[in-house]
Amino acid sequence: MADAPPAHKAPPKALVPKVKQVAAPPAAVPVPASGGSGFVAVLASKKSRMDALKAFADLQQKYAEVLASKTPDVQEANLGDKGVWYRAVVGPPGSREAASGVCSQLKSAGHSGCWVAAY
Secondary structure, eight states: OOOOOOSOOOOOOOOOOOOOOOOOOGGGSOOOTTOOSOEEEEEEEESSHHHHHHHHHHHHHHTHHHHTTOEEEEEEEEOGGGOEEEEEEEEEEEOHHHHHHHHHHHHHHTOOOOEEEEO
């Protein structure tokens, strides 16, 4: 005897094409201050992303001995009533000690506007 077909047949699943997602360059991705993936040395804080990147490039040229091999990044910081600022940071995020070391080197070289922030 042949088996009877099921009384209820599920509808076929729709085929969804797989789309490869391409990540944007780090400088184009806003990251909240509480991202929790490590610490960065903040070199400058500007009102636009482009100004922050320019500040990093200027500082990288001025303090080449410290920043020549460092990766530029921009971290968005919402400061409430002060608005949104864009921080030029040394990436990628790492330990607090590593970020503090970068700031110490910059301060010794003459750049006093460096601080460590969670990323």
